[in-house]
Structures are given as structure tokens and as C-alpha cells.
Amino acid sequence: MRRILIAGNWKMNVIDNILPVARAAEENRVDVAVFPPFVYLERIINELKGSKVVVGAQNMHHQESGPYTGETSPKFLLEMNVKHVIIGHSERRHVFKESDEEISLKMKKALSLNMNPILCVGETESERLSNKHKSSVENQLKIGLGGIENNLKNIIIAYEPVWAIGTGNTATPNDAEEMHSFIREQISYIFGRNVASEMIVLYGGSVNEENVKDLLRKDNIDGALVGGASLKGDKFAKIIEIGGKTNI
Ligand code: PEP
Numbered sequence: 001m002r003r004i005l006i007a008g009n010w011k012m013n014v015i016d017n018i019l020p021v022a023r024a025a026e027e028n029r030v031d032v033a034v035f036p037p038f039v040y041l042e043r044i045i046n047e048l049k050g051s052k053v054v055v056g057a058q059n060m061h062h063q064e065s066g067p068y069t070g071e072t073s074p075k076f077l078l079e080m081n082v083k084h085v086i087i088g089h090s091e092r093r094h095v096f097k098e099s100d101e102e103i104s105l106k107m108k109k110a111l112s113l114n115m116n117p118i119l120c121v122g123e124t125e126s127e128r129l130s131n132k133h134k135s136s137v138e139n140q141l142k143i144g145l146g147g148i149e150n151n152l153k154n155i156i157i158a159y160e161p162v163w164a165i166g167t168g169n170t171a172t173p174n175d176a177e178e179m180h181s182f183i184r185e186q187i188s189y190i191f192g193r194n195v196a197s198e199m200i201v202l203y204g205g206s207v208n209e210e211n212v213k214d215l216l217r218k219d220n221i222d223g224a225l226v227g228g229a230s231l232k233g234d235k236f237a238k239i240i241e242i243g244g245k246t247n248i
Pocket of ligand 1: 009160165167204205206207226227228229
């Protein structure tokens with residue numbers, strides 16, 4: 001039985017008020033996670049002490065130490081008890097030119113340390129317009145998940161069409177469901193049916209309190225990775241509340 005997960009990716013921003021989020025996580029039967037910038041992790045962990053909200057990181061390096069100026073070791077995250085980590089967000093792929101191979105190394109490292117990586121996949125607008133959206137996502141999954149054998153239960157997938165991120169253009173619930181079902185099918189080719197039926201697959205791309213309900217109603221959409229709308233505590237709490245209602 002998959003449980004709804006509502007996750008907030010703050011990118012290079014900080015939420016205005018975390019209290020409504022902690023309250024909503026307490027009052028609703030739903031998993032909640034937030035992903036602050038690295039330098040705020042400790043502060044947010046302290047502010048959320050005793051709450052049900054999980055605090056994760058937006059990225060990590062695939063090595064544990066070494067000459068990698070500006071990078072963050074997964075070991076540093078674990079020292080703070082941060083186990084959830086977003087891997088291969090579209091901004092990492094497209095703005096910072098992270099390759100599928102680099103993303104694969106990060107996935108392997110995170111799982112070897114028993115962390116919970118959220119692997120982001122999604123097609124660009126031109127790939128969708130030229131009907132290459134499925135092959136693009138298939139390729140990202142094959143490389144991102146290839147060669148992984150351990151801790152499969154820790155893996156979370158986020159389908160985030162690049163054209164929908166930060167644009168206000170959400171995928172329609174039907175289009176999103178079509179891709180989620182395709183993704184689950186690909187996971188079953190890679191890891192088998194049982195693993196695929198248990199794996200959480202989030203949708204991300206301009207999710208807000210108005211569109212989240214229709215997305216979460218779909219069979220293969222198990223939650224949302226929310227960017228912009230996770231920065232206002234009240235709005236994000238509303239999304240969590242809707243997630244809790246969908247879960248029942
Ligand atoms: C994201 O950052 O993963 C995201 C989906 O952003 P937004 O909700 O703002 O589109």
C-alpha cells in the first residue's frame with residue numbers, strides 16, 4: 001500500500017513560515033518532507049524537532065570526501081541524520097549540466113549508505129512536442145536506476161516534465177497519469193513487478209492547492225514534489241491537507 005508523500009523543494013529560497021506545515025503534517029495521514037538549501041538544513045531540523053516532517057537535501061556529491069570545492073558529501077548529510085536527498089532535479093540536469101552518468105553514481109552512493117534518494121526524471125518541451133517524451137524518460141530511468149541492487153525500497157521517483165517546472169503549465173492529470181503508468185512499467189522491467197507496485201512516484205511541475213487534488217486522484221500518482229507553492233507555509237499546508245484527504 002503506497003502512502004501519499006507531499007514534498008517541498010525550496011530551491012534557493014526559504015519558506016516564510018514553517019509552523020502551518022508542521023501542524024498539517026501532524027493532523028493529516030500523509031508523509032511530508034521539505035528540502036531546504038544546505039546552509040539552512042540544521043536550522044530547519046531544529047525548528048521541526050518533534051514534528052513528523054522529514055527534512056532532506058536538494059543534492060549531494062557522489063564521493064564521500066575529496067577535492068570537490070563547493071560540493072556536499074553524503075556523509076555530512078548523514079551526520080545531521082538527513083537521509084532523503086533529491087537526485088537529478090531538472091535544474092541540476094539542465095542548468096548545471098549534470099549527466100545521467102553522474103546521477104547514476106549519486107543514486108548508487110545514496111543507496112549504498114541506506115539513504116532515500118528521490119530520482120527526478122522528465123522530458124523537455126521539445127522532446128514532448130516531437131513525441132520523444134517516453135523514450136527520454138525511459139532513458140533517464142534506465143541509466144539512473146541501472147546497476148542498482150540494494151535498498152530498492154528506499155527509492156522514490158519524481159516525474160517532473162521540464163516544461164511544467166516553475167511555468168504554471170501543469171501537466172493535465174490524464175497526461176501525468178499516462179507518464180506515471182509508463183514509469184511504473186519501466187520500473188517493473190528494471191526491478192520486477194513487486195518493487196514497481198510499491199515504489200512511490202511523485203508528480204512535480206507547477207503543483208498548487210488548486211490542481212493537486214485531481215492529480216492525486218490518479219492511480220499511479222503517489223504524491224507531489226512542489227516547488228514555488230511550498231514556500232508559503234499556509235499554501236503548502238493546504239496541499240498537505242488535500243494529500244491527507246486523498247490518502248483515506
Ligand atoms: C520543483 O522544483 O521540483 C518544481 C516542481 O517546481 P514548481 O512546483 O515551482 O514547478
